[in-house]
Amino acid sequence: MEVILKEDVNKLGHRGDVVKVADGYGRNYLLPQKLAIEATQANKAVIDQMKASAVRKSAKEKVEAEAFSTQLSEVELVFERKVGENDHLFGSVTSGDIAHELEAKGYTIDRRKIALDEPLKSLGEYHVPVKLHREITSHVKVTVKSDQPESETVPAAAV
Structure with a gap:
């Protein structure tokens, strides 16, 4: 089963990646937890928008994390x-x-x-x-x- 990750998942991939996973892992964990969406043709068209959004979001999170890191x-x-x-x-x-x-x-x-x-x-x-x-x-x-x-x-x- 191919899925598009909506969030970073340890040892699997980052937000926006298309990854191949076992059917049970995808259906029983990734999809219900809203960590991924199924990689259909319609969803693949949305990947580019998601990746651009993910890059912007990641850059913003990185700046916030750097500031928080100095406090911590x-x-x-x-x-x-x-x-x-x-x-x-x-x-x-x-x-x-x-x-x-x-x-x-x-x-x-x-x-x-x-x-x-x-x-x-x-x-x-x-x-x-x-x-x-x-x-x-x-x-x-x-x-x-x-x-x-x-x-x-x-x-x-x-x-």
Whole structure:
């Protein structure tokens, strides 16, 4: 089945591309989610208009993403978590946690745009990439620290 993408789809193509996909993927996901339209002769005539519109829209989004990237690069998030032996966290800090904390600071970002390969499971300072546009990636400084003061972390046997 050939479809025309109305939005960028990861690992498939960009807005305005004509791509060949499995029938089920097209019928059950791309078309109902309005991510694509079927590539009929009538729709192919509209592709040129869509591509011109997509180029304009992408350029506008890129400018907005660049401005947002400069704001976001100055943001610093601090997470306090319970810590076990060897500074290993009970639980972890996930992309959802980071998105929630960014939203609390006034930045609305979808958690799927936070490119965290795996959750943060140890104390420290991290620079987490946030994909704002297909060409623009910003980094957010994330610090994970213990929720207990340093004096309380002395083992009970030493007292």
